[in-house]
Amino acid sequence: MRLLIAEDDPAIAAGISATLRQSGHAVDHVADGKSADEALRGTPYDLLILDLGLPALDGSEVLERVRKRGSTLPILVITAREGLRERVRVLDLGADDYLVKPFALAEFEARVRALLRRYAAQGAPELTLGRLRMDLPGHRAWVGDTPLELTAREFGLLEALAARPDRVTSRAQLTEALCSWDEELTDNGLDIALYRLRRKLADSGTQVRTIRGLGYLLEEVEGA
Incomplete structure (x- = not known):
């Protein structure tokens, strides 16, 4: 946040x-x-x-x-x-x-x-997508009942995507969400964070989909 x-x-x-x-x-x-x-x-x-x-x-x-x-x-x-x-x-x-x-x-x-x-809690106290559950204020996430171990940057990335359900989040919006004014996130740094997050979500029934030319979308994987 x-x-x-x-x-x-x-x-x-x-x-x-x-x-x-x-x-x-x-x-x-x-x-x-x-x-x-x-x-x-x-x-x-x-x-x-x-x-x-x-x-x-x-x-x-x-x-x-x-x-x-x-x-x-x-x-x-x-x-x-x-x-x-x-x-x-x-x-x-x-x-x-x-x-x-x-x-x-x-x-x-x-x-x-x-x-x-x-x-x-005025919106949704807990976000659920596939087998992924997130407590955004508490900075916690689970796949089923198993805690999902994420770095601060990976959680911030997941949080930014989850905050826009069913909407595409651009690279600029992700960078803005992850960085304060005195920090910098390179394109390579964002790509690395996305890669690592995708690997950790592999068994969650949820994926980060690339919408070419627009950005990224957090969505449930059908049949997973």
Whole structure:
């Protein structure tokens, strides 16, 4: 999943970015509210982690703008501002959860997982195709009852394909889903990831089909 962090403290941003990337997410980072608002208008994210005390545009204003656009993007606010009145104000503006600094990374990860799970459950809490089952927020997959061992990149690739059922996903869309702004995925790197994913899906009743000139489609194999 692709996440945006809007945080002006470099140490905090680096710490939570590394934690989320280790969990297999693509992570973008901005350090001011104006950049956050622009990024949110141009990129489809699965979660926003938002500091309130941002320069250029306060985090509360970023939050208000997101909700006024009608977006249901899950938003986790992280802030040094304490107090019940402040928490109520931010939740009323449309935040989904609120975490006061300093916080333990384990609790932060748990809040992120809970938000992603909650929003995935509004659609399908678990995706099933052939014998393949996927828990997208939990970053887990099985073939039948057997866990499917995937690298973070392979799972991200499967997740990007599964997020567009019955629709073709282009190479550009796959690359965007797998990479944050400060990462690069070569054509060769994408081809290698696709090859390895296809091998691991061989007995799942599911395949990644190439639609020549357009992209790729995750589909059930008839009679498998």
